[in-house]
Amino acid sequence: GDKVKQSPSALSLQEGTNSALRCNFSIAATTVQWFLQNPRGSLINLFYLVPGTKENGRLKSAFDSKESYSTLHIRDAQLEDSGTYFCAAERDSNYQLIWGSGTKLIIKP
């Protein structure tokens, strides 16, 4: 089965609303990264997480290694937040990432 499972697979939101994306891990993840792939295809690093939380503007992410999940919260969604969000987990601190299949997020005006 999927070692890194993302949910939902797709999400459509009105501008100005909030959302929560989730990754569940069936591996012993040591760190987690969240990326946004924008509509042009570029991959942008959003967060690098050890267990704990980080916040950057309207984005907030948490990683709970004991419960094996990570979340990404988007507050006050804007049109430019549209794209596909990926989480990727590092196992055993060997720098190799295992990727989820992504959440496609569409923000509507």
Next chain:
Amino acid sequence: EAAVTQSPRNKVAVTGGKVTLSCNQTNNHNNMYWYRQDTGHGLRLIHYSYGAGSTEKGDIPDGYKASRPSQENFSLILELATPSQTSVYFCASGEGLGVETLYFGSGTRLTVL
């Protein structure tokens, strides 16, 4: 800001031909990676490198070779391209010092006919 440059941006190759995808990073990062991205999948690791002269197999290395002649350059080589290798390929670099944020190139779209 990290700079990772891939070339070419688009490539059409014929079955059985040789394809070389190039990646250059200007950040003096130790680690470099090659991924492919297909619809319905996250990124899958093909090969990676810990530094000049080093190449390691990732999760899906079959049909691919890699070369790291210098700190800055990391190439992915398809000796005998097949249609199943049609995909978007991403190169990434990372510091490799324990806390590693990855920086990605813009991708290469490869079509094998």
